[in-house]
Amino acid sequence: MVTIHLIPGDITEQSVDAVVNAANSSLLGGGxxxxxIHRRGGPEILAECRDLRASRYGKGLPTGQAVATTAGRLPARWVIHTVGPVWSASEDRSGQLASCYRESLRVARELGARTVAFPAISTGVYGWPLDDGARIALAAVRRETERDDTFEEIRFVLFGQRAYEAFTAWL
Known part of the structure; x- marks a missing residue:
């Protein structure tokens, strides 16, 4: 059975098999x-992202999908890039957000990753309310891992006290 941990701090410092990046669709870095992840991981990540854009993702990585690259200089083996949805008060995009977690775990499984660190996808500049983002994230990860012994540990690495408290309430 997988262990889920909540960790306040910096996802770029996690020694895990795979770190999940809340990427934008360009895959070329951002805020x-x-x-x-791009700054700390170095140019190797960007080089592989450029290759992905030149080959499979010419129009960018679609929302809710995931793809892996090297982790470069990060203390992880891989970075799994996923594009979260921008929150909307008028359109339910929760399925896209849940897909980010499912697809990231699918890619991690294909890579043979046993430990995975997630950020709180879409809850920053994409405006997803933290409480709802935490609920969706934890439910999606639990559903994906409940009958699967692939993973030893899933970490949610949370930036800021508010994010940590929101995830703690749902864990």
């Missing part, structure tokens, strides 16, 4: 978690 928040995405920018931090």
């Amino acid at each position: 928040g978690v995405d920018g931090a």
Whole structure:
């Protein structure tokens, strides 16, 4: 049975098999978690992302999908990039958010990853309310791992006290 941990801090410092990046569809870096992963991981990540854009994802990685690259200089083996949805008050995009977690775990499984670190996808500049984001994230990960012994540990690495408290309430 998988262990789920909540960790306050910096996802770029996690020694795990796979770190999940809350990427933008361009895969070429950005702000928040995405920018931090690209800065700390170094040019190897960007080079592989450029290759992905030149081959399979010419129009960018679609929302809710996931793809892996090297982790470069991060203390992980791989980075799994996933594009979360922008929150909308008028359209239910919760299925897309749950898909980010499911697809990231699918890619991690294919890679043979046993430990995975997630950020709180879409809860930063994409505006997803933390409480709802935490609920969706934990429910999706639990559903994906309940009958699967692939993973030893899933970490949610949470930036800021508010994020940590929101996830703690749902764990």
